[in-house]
Amino acid sequence: SILILDFGSQVTQLIARRIREAGVYCEIVPFAKGAEAFARMQPKGVILSGSPANISDANGPRIPDAVLAADVPLLGICYGEQSLCYQLGGAVVASDHREFGRAEIEIVDDCAFFAGVWAKGDRPTVWMSHGDRIDVIPPGFRAVAVSPGAPFAAIANDEARRYGVQFHPEVVHTPDGAALLKNFVVNVCGVTPNWSMAGFRAAKIAEIREQVGDGKVICGLSGGVDSAVAAVLIHEAIGDQLTCVFVDHGLMRLGEAEQVVSLFREHYHIPLVHVEAEALFLGGLAGVTDPEAKRKFVGKTFIEVFEAEAKKLGGADFLAQGTLYPDVIESVSFTGGPSVTIKSHHNVGGLPERMNMKLVEPLRELFKDEVRRLGVELGLPPAFVGRHPFPGPGLAIRIPGEVTKEACDTLRKADAIYLDEIRKAGLYDEIWQAFAVLLPVRTVGVMGDGRTYDRVCGLRAVTSVDGMTADVYPFEASFLTRTATRIVNEVKGINRVVYDYTSKPPGTIEWE
Numbered sequence: 136s137i138l139i140l141d142f143g144s145q146v147t148q149l150i151a152r153r154i155r156e157a158g159v160y161c162e163i164v165p166f167a168k169g170a171e172a173f174a175r176m177q178p179k180g181v182i183l184s185g186s187p188a189n190i191s192d193a194n195g196p197r198i199p200d201a202v203l204a205a206d207v208p209l210l211g212i213c214y215g216e217q218s219l220c221y222q223l224g225g226a227v228v229a230s231d232h233r234e235f236g237r238a239e240i241e242i243v244d245d246c247a248f249f250a251g252v253w254a255k256g257d258r259p260t261v262w263m264s265h266g267d268r269i270d271v272i273p274p275g276f277r278a279v280a281v282s283p284g285a286p287f288a289a290i291a292n293d294e295a296r297r298y299g300v301q302f303h304p305e306v307v308h309t310p311d312g313a314a315l316l317k318n319f320v321v322n323v324c325g326v327t328p329n330w331s332m333a334g335f336r337a338a339k340i341a342e343i344r345e346q347v348g349d350g351k352v353i354c355g356l357s358g359g360v361d362s363a364v365a366a367v368l369i370h371e372a373i374g375d376q377l378t379c380v381f382v383d384h385g386l387m388r389l390g391e392a393e394q395v396v397s398l399f400r401e402h403y404h405i406p407l408v409h410v411e412a413e414a415l416f417l418g419g420l421a422g423v424t425d426p427e428a429k430r431k432f433v434g435k436t437f438i439e440v441f442e443a444e445a446k447k448l449g450g451a452d453f454l455a456q457g458t459l460y461p462d463v464i465e466s467v468s469f470t471g472g473p474s475v476t477i478k479s480h481h482n483v484g485g486l487p488e489r490m491n492m493k494l495v496e497p498l499r500e501l502f503k504d505e506v507r508r509l510g511v512e513l514g515l516p517p518a519f520v521g522r523h524p525f526p527g528p529g530l531a532i533r534i535p536g537e538v539t540k541e542a543c544d545t546l547r548k549a550d551a552i553y554l555d556e557i558r559k560a561g562l563y564d565e566i567w568q569a570f571a572v573l574l575p576v577r578t579v580g581v582m583g584d585g586r587t588y589d590r591v592c593g594l595r596a597v598t599s600v601d602g603m604t605a606d607v608y609p610f611e612a613s614f615l616t617r618t619a620t621r622i623v624n625e626v627k628g629i630n631r632v633v634y635d636y637t638s639k640p641p642g643t644i645e646w647e
């Protein structure tokens with residue numbers, strides 16, 4: 136296994152992800168618990184993450200002595216490289232030349248860490264993000280890559296199998312980064328790649344059993360992939376100690392609620408309470424037009440309904456959630472900077488504090504596509520697992536202006552036609568997210584010989600890796616024409632269709 140010592144970087148999870156992609160098991164451990172984890176795991180290699188700290192901070196993260204004393208391959212990334220230098224007798228200085236973003240480095244020497252990926256003379260692109268700079272490298276090391284801002288962009292000590300890089304190989308902006316990390320764990324550390332989703336599933340099941348014991352667990356289903364995968368996994372671990380509560384707010388897509396209920400009850404035989412709360416939600420949304428007010432209302436009501444159901448069930452010891460890693464770092468990017476609330480997401484936070492329950496969050500270290508693979512591994516239908524993301528507040532935030540039952544029904548029909556056309560064109564999996572919105576604007580049209588005065592439907596489709604940024608999906612004109620025609624012809628109440636051509640930023644994916 137590989138031990139990743141977390142020094143507090145916001146992209147530490149990406150290191151883990153790359154290692155998993157290389158087929159190797161790894162664990163992330165906060166640096167303060169590093170010595171203990173090192174003794175327990177006896178890893179074949181250790182990776183030191185980056186950090187927002189400066190080496191000169193007296194309380195800054197340090198590599199545990201036991202790790203430095205051992206004969207084990209080490210890779211220090213960014214601050215990790217600096218701490219390696221600092222703790223092994225080199226020197227790090229504050230620099231007024233901050234290097235930030237894409238940079239071209241020059242490979243000035245070969246080393247085992249680069250083998251098969253980069254060779255002397257190459258000038259690869261990498262992602263840099265650092266202020267401090269290494270001034271003196273420790274005995275036994277040599278510079279193997281340089282950049283204008285970092286004379287020690289990469290350092291190597293092949294004999295000791297210790298390496299440091301100032302850049303971030305774990306981010307996609309370093310195109311060869313994944314290959315480098317794979318080379319490190321497989322060839323430098325000598326780990327046989329045999330990690331798999333099946334192994335992850337087995338390990339998590341054991342972990343859940345251990346955590347829960349004979350306690351009772353309650354899981355809120357949103358209808359989405361994440362909570363469904365979490366619930367199926369937990370049910371596999373502890374059977375009917377788990378009860379799922381599906382708060383159906385009536386703001387789902389066409390047929391979605393029914394699908395979730397039948398999947399859980401009939402396919403998996405998982406105990407499920409289906410709370411049909413459409414009237415409650417729509418009642419509360421009456422007259423509400425402000426996007427944040429809608430979000431807050433849906434979030435708050437969801438929690439209240441869930442809580443009331445949990446009470447009826449006689450409470451539980453644990454609350455299960457399908458929290459993913461991006462939910463944990465939500466809207467914080469590794470480029471730093473303070474993060475502001477653009478939209479208040481309703482699926483994380485709130486519940487655990489209020490209900491005073493311990494959390495079971497088996498997907499906490501996974502990214503969306505990994506959860507999808509786990510879902511397939513657990514036998515969830517691929518079409519269900521591959522569904523586009525759907526926001527917690529549902530259609531409430533896809534109907535700018537007031538949300539009514541009629542508007543929801545109209546939107547559901549248009550949305551279903553749009554998605555049907557996308558599926559028929561074989562484009563569903565190429566698109567990160569596609570949906571229709573129903574605008575409060577009415578426009579004049581002509582159908583047959585009559586004048587119409589109906590609402591406008593907006594179509595949105597984007598590609599994205601993580602939902603943080605997004606590009607508009609470039610449909611062919613014939614596709615849009617076909618879809619618009621169908622929507623106007625088949626959906627009463629809509630007489631005009633527009634396509635949203637805004638990327639994110641400056642737009643967001645949802646309209647509210």
Ligand code: XMP
Pocket residue numbers: 478479480481482524525526527528568602603639642643644645646647
């Ligand atoms: P935005 O609109 O902020 O959306 O660009 C980014 C991604 O997040 C989804 N989204 C939500 N997901 N609860 C969720 O679970 C929410 O409240 C929420 N709001 C937005 C959105 O669908 C997109 O995938």
